[in-house]
Amino acid sequence: MLRFLIGRVLQGFLVLFALYTITFFLAKAMPGEPFTSEKNISAETKANIRKLYGLDKPIWEQYIVYPKNIITEGSFGISTSKGRPVIDIIAQSFPNSLMLGLCALGFAIGIGVPIGILSAVRKNSWIDWSCMAVAMIGICIPSFTIGPLLQIYVAAHIPGLKVAGWGNWEDILLPAFTLGLVSAAYLARLTRGGILEVLSQDFVRTAHAKGVSPTQVILKHTLRGGLLPAVAYLGPAFAALISGSFIVETIFQVPGMGQHFVNAATTRDEFLLLGLSLFFGLLIVVMNLLADLLTGLLDPRMRQSGGTD
Amino acid sequence: MDDASRKGILIMGNSGEPKGLDPHIVSGVLESNIIRSLFEGLVEAHPSKDGIAMPGVAEKWYPVDPARPDEWIFELRKDAQWSDGEPLTAEDFLFSFRRLLTPALASDYSFMLYYIKDAEFYHKSQRSYLLFRKDANFTEDWWSTFKNVDFGPNEKAEENSFNFIGLDKLTLTNLENLLENPSLFLWPKNLSPEIRRSLIMKNLNFEKGDRGQLKKDELKDLWKLIELGATAPDMHTLRVKLNSPIPFLPEITKHYTWYPVPKHIVLKHGTIGERFTSWTKPENLVGNGAFILKSWRFNDHIEVSRNQHYWDKSNVGLNGIRFLPIGNLYTEDRMYFDGQMHVTYSIASELIEYSRKKYPEHVRSELYLGTYFIRTNVSNKPFTDPRVRLAFSYSLNQKSLIDNVLKGGQKPASGLVPPFGNYPASDTVTFDPELARKLLAEAGYPGGKGLPDIEFLTTDKESSKVTAEALQAMWKEHLGATIKIKQMEWTSYITAMFAKDYDLAAGGWIGDYMDPLTFLDMWMKGVGNNRTGWHNEEFEDILGMAAQTGEAAKRYELLAQAEALFLGERPILPVYWYTRNYLLHPDVKGWNPLLLDNHPYKFLRLQPGANNRKD
Numbered sequence: 001m002l003r004f005l006i007g008r009v010l011q012g013f014l015v016l017f018a019l020y021t022i023t024f025f026l027a028k029a030m031p032g033e034p035f036t037s038e039k040n041i042s043a044e045t046k047a048n049i050r051k052l053y054g055l056d057k058p059i060w061e062q063y064i065v066y067p068k069n070i071i072t073e074g075s076f077g078i079s080t081s082k083g084r085p086v087i088d089i090i091a092q093s094f095p096n097s098l099m100l101g102l103c104a105l106g107f108a109i110g111i112g113v114p115i116g117i118l119s120a121v122r123k124n125s126w127i128d129w130s131c132m133a134v135a136m137i138g139i140c141i142p143s144f145t146i147g148p149l150l151q152i153y154v155a156a157h158i159p160g161l162k163v164a165g166w167g168n169w170e171d172i173l174l175p176a177f178t179l180g181l182v183s184a185a186y187l188a189r190l191t192r193g194g195i196l197e198v199l200s201q202d203f204v205r206t207a208h209a210k211g212v213s214p215t216q217v218i219l220k221h222t223l224r225g226g227l228l229p230a231v232a233y234l235g236p237a238f239a240a241l242i243s244g245s246f247i248v249e250t251i252f253q254v255p256g257m258g259q260h261f262v263n264a265a266t267t268r269d270e271f272l273l274l275g276l277s278l279f280f281g282l283l284i285v286v287m288n289l290l291a292d293l294l295t296g297l298l299d300p301r302m303r304q305s306g307g308t309d
Numbered sequence: 310m311d312d313a314s315r316k317g318i319l320i321m322g323n324s325g326e327p328k329g330l331d332p333h334i335v336s337g338v339l340e341s342n343i344i345r346s347l348f349e350g351l352v353e354a355h356p357s358k359d360g361i362a363m364p365g366v367a368e369k370w371y372p373v374d375p376a377r378p379d380e381w382i383f384e385l386r387k388d389a390q391w392s393d394g395e396p397l398t399a400e401d402f403l404f405s406f407r408r409l410l411t412p413a414l415a416s417d418y419s420f421m422l423y424y425i426k427d428a429e430f431y432h433k434s435q436r437s438y439l440l441f442r443k444d445a446n447f448t449e450d451w452w453s454t455f456k457n458v459d460f461g462p463n464e465k466a467e468e469n470s471f472n473f474i475g476l477d478k479l480t481l482t483n484l485e486n487l488l489e490n491p492s493l494f495l496w497p498k499n500l501s502p503e504i505r506r507s508l509i510m511k512n513l514n515f516e517k518g519d520r521g522q523l524k525k526d527e528l529k530d531l532w533k534l535i536e537l538g539a540t541a542p543d544m545h546t547l548r549v550k551l552n553s554p555i556p557f558l559p560e561i562t563k564h565y566t567w568y569p570v571p572k573h574i575v576l577k578h579g580t581i582g583e584r585f586t587s588w589t590k591p592e593n594l595v596g597n598g599a600f601i602l603k604s605w606r607f608n609d610h611i612e613v614s615r616n617q618h619y620w621d622k623s624n625v626g627l628n629g630i631r632f633l634p635i636g637n638l639y640t641e642d643r644m645y646f647d648g649q650m651h652v653t654y655s656i657a658s659e660l661i662e663y664s665r666k667k668y669p670e671h672v673r674s675e676l677y678l679g680t681y682f683i684r685t686n687v688s689n690k691p692f693t694d695p696r697v698r699l700a701f702s703y704s705l706n707q708k709s710l711i712d713n714v715l716k717g718g719q720k721p722a723s724g725l726v727p728p729f730g731n732y733p734a735s736d737t738v739t740f741d742p743e744l745a746r747k748l749l750a751e752a753g754y755p756g757g758k759g760l761p762d763i764e765f766l767t768t769d770k771e772s773s774k775v776t777a778e779a780l781q782a783m784w785k786e787h788l789g790a791t792i793k794i795k796q797m798e799w800t801s802y803i804t805a806m807f808a809k810d811y812d813l814a815a816g817g818w819i820g821d822y823m824d825p826l827t828f829l830d831m832w833m834k835g836v837g838n839n840r841t842g843w844h845n846e847e848f849e850d851i852l853g854m855a856a857q858t859g860e861a862a863k864r865y866e867l868l869a870q871a872e873a874l875f876l877g878e879r880p881i882l883p884v885y886w887y888t889r890n891y892l893l894h895p896d897v898k899g900w901n902p903l904l905l906d907n908h909p910y911k912f913l914r915l916q917p918g919a920n921n922r923k924d
Contacts, residue, residue: 032800037336040807040837041417043462044433047478048415052584058469078585083329092607151643163647164640166609250637253644255608259636268800 012285019281027270034080034268077271086275097256101242103172107180108187116191138185147178147251164253175252183237187230195226224298235291239283310648314896314917317628322641322654326608326634330589332565333409336418341565343632346613346910347596348568351383352559356912357901360730360823362559377859379554383547390618391571392601399541404572406539413582421566426538426550431531436477439534440511457497480526484513554859560822571595599625599911626914645892653892658717671892674718675902678727678820679887687880688842689812690761695878696752702882703745704787714779717890722883726825729904733869737876738883742787749788757789764795766811768802806840825868843880
């Protein structure tokens with residue numbers, strides 16, 4: 001187990017470094033500079049700004065300095081578009097994204113898993129078909145359609161519910177629902193598939209033959225194995241949910257992290273871009289690791305193979 | 310919002326999170342909106358009249374010689390205070406000017422102070438010029454032989470070569486190396502070895518002198534070499550000597566680059582040339598405006614409340630303002646209709662008609678000091694020929710574009726400078742397809758035959774595409790010209806335009822201050838915003854004459870003459886004058902149309918009325 005963990009952590013570092021390298025050179029390859037603006041800036045001023053941000057140094061030096069500063073000073077640089085340290089931006093926006101992501105995940109699991117189980121148990125009935133049809137629609141309709149529809153037809157008619165904004169607890173409901181809907185739909189389909197697979201196995205037939213009640217069969221014997229595909233999906237999905245979404249954040253005016261990804265790219269804010277990419281990479285690595293560990297807990301077979309890996 | 314109205318708190322859409330609140334660092338409209346509430350300049354904008362100055366920190370202001378307004382006196386009010394109760398004096402202004410001009414601060418709006426004598430030399434660190442101008446041997450002729458020396462950075466030179474850095478920016482070590490081996494710098498051929506040596510020696514000796522704490526690779530400050538035009542004869546008087554007469558100087562001082570920053574606070578948190586210090590953090594920020602910073606939640610809101618130390622506090626009508634950084638137009642409009650705010654930053658063009666029908670008393674459509682135009686690249690065929698440029702201009706049906714595509718109440722641009730004040734607006738640019746065809750035929754492309762491939766560069770926004778397609782159809786219909794549209798993401802588009810990598814390019818200009826010059830001087834040779842490759846000596850001569858004219862009417866006449874000459878050549882094709890479309894709640898009183906859209910907040914009032922939106 002320890003060997004497995006150490007191996008995965010080393011792997012994680014490798015992944016992050018590769019991610020850094022790719023992001024760094026892609027950012028450098030984009031046309032324009034962080035301070036390209038419609039109004040011309042004199043050559044002297046440009047030279048001053050480059051010097052201020054260390055962009056006047058040779059490219060390989062910049063490539064080395066950034067990770068060096070992270071390790072030695074814990075500094076992810078200063079955002080050129082927001083004029084404040086990248087670490088501050090992440091610290092201020094991530095808690096909001098985390099909160100929104102957790103609620104979205106709550107919606108996703110609370111809606112997706114029961115629907116999936118229901119569909120599997122009532123396989124090929126009208127309940128199954130209608131549940132899966134709704135799930136398919138959930139996957140297909142993009143959040144930039146659902147969001148405004150909710151604003152216009154729900155928020156505007158319920159007193160106390162704001163169209164957009166962030167401050168009171170109820171402000172989280174609509175964006176979390178919008179954000180969680182796609183995941184709920186995926187979860188429903190994955191749960192249904194996983195449970196159906198387990199239901200077809202010998203030990204389930206044995207349980208039925210022994211006279212165990214159908215509810216007990218589902219809850220005790222099937223659910224643990226049947227949720228495996230859903231759990232594997234949840235790791236990266238959770239990382240994606242809590243790192244924010246550009247679309248949901250701009251529609252509902254949520255001060256989260258997702259919008260910074262897009263804005264950093266369009267404003268050529270390479271320090272912010274690098275900081276966010278590394279942070280997001282770290283989240284994915286950690287969540288994948290957790291998902292694997294959780295799978296091991298749910299499935300003894302995985303535990304063994306994991307241990308001897 | 311009704312609650313906010315009763316509390317006297319104005320809620321405004323402000324399109325995005327500000328880059329900061331330091332008037333010397335930021336350069337955007339949304340930052341300016343907040344900064345104007347926290348700071349106040351020498352004069353204040355009038356709540357309903359464009360181009361009129363109201364007292365700000367200055368009680369009185371006047372040119373020393375009204376016939377030649379190249380030196381101004383500002384008499385500061387004696388009770389002026391910072392929001393922490395410290396007195397605000399002329400010294401704060403001098404400090405602020407010097408800070409904005411300090412090269413290490415790397416402000417990109419410093420050029421707004423270039424009108425002041427010697428300001429530009431200091432900001433651009435023009436060391437050689439400053440060292441030589443006191444030299445007895447120095448004459449203008451002698452100086453002009455230096456014209457081709459790269460004193461400043463030359464981005465076209467080989468990277469990190471001495472020419473790339475610029476002679477004026479070479480460090481002590483660089484200069485010592487250069488003295489030993491003068492060929493490290495590529496000198497113009499007509500410069501004798503003696504002059505080269507003299508240039509190196511003067512720079513070297515200057516850098517060698519008393520260096521104090523400076524590190525080896527740092528440059529010495531040039532402050533002692535200049536005589537900045539701004540001085541303080543006493544604590545409450547500011548004297549500003551300009552490079553040339555500027556009758557509209559008070560208008561320029563309304564810009565936030567001219568605002569004072571508190572010397573005692575800035576220096577408490579860092580040095581004059583330090584950019585990232587904590588003096589603008591909410592707990593440290595001290596200003597002199599009608600409001601002070603109350604709370605700032607990143608990407609959520611900024612709220613300001615009354616400043617008890619403001620000199621005119623009894624006349625401030627609002628208790629506070631809340632700025633919301635809403636980037637999504639549709640979200641902003643929905644929030645407005647949901648009753649969450651008083652003023653929007655903008656309105657989505659698709660929603661203009663709907664809003665006009667449903668909430669006619671809420672929709673504002675006002676002329677803005679800006680022009681949308683199309684740049685032509687005059688170094689690329691076929692736009693080398695002015696007749697082709699004119700033909701492309703005369704074939705634009707501006708009115709149809711506005712009525713059928715834009716629908717925002719824009720005005721067809723009959724000239725470059727939008728109409729305002731006493732300036733005689735041009736009426737040269739019209740829609741005349743017959744004349745357009747005739748001109749194109751004369752240029753050798755009858756019916757569009759023989760035209761090379763032409764690309765129309767525009768941004769990747771959906772609205773840019775729709776506009777570009779409408780223009781494309783007009784050129785096809787009236788000229789028989791086939792144009793390809795090339796959409797690029799914003800920064801790439803700007804970069805391509807700077808590199809003159811285009812044939813036709815969508816563009817626009819918003820005036821910085823209320824004077825035609827803000828639209829005209831950008832077309833001179835070598836000005837970075839020109840980007841068309843067009844220049845004209847006569848045009849520059851007329852602008853030069855206007856710059857030396859103190860008399861307002863005569864000056865406008867000359868500027869109009871320059872505009873006429875420019876439009877005769879038409880390196881850009883004016884399309885329309887901008888409007889600002891937004892939603893404003895009737896509860897807000899004292900908000901009047903202004904061309905620069907800088908509404909002085911202290912004159913606003915909130916009066917909760919019965920005619921609220923839906924409920």
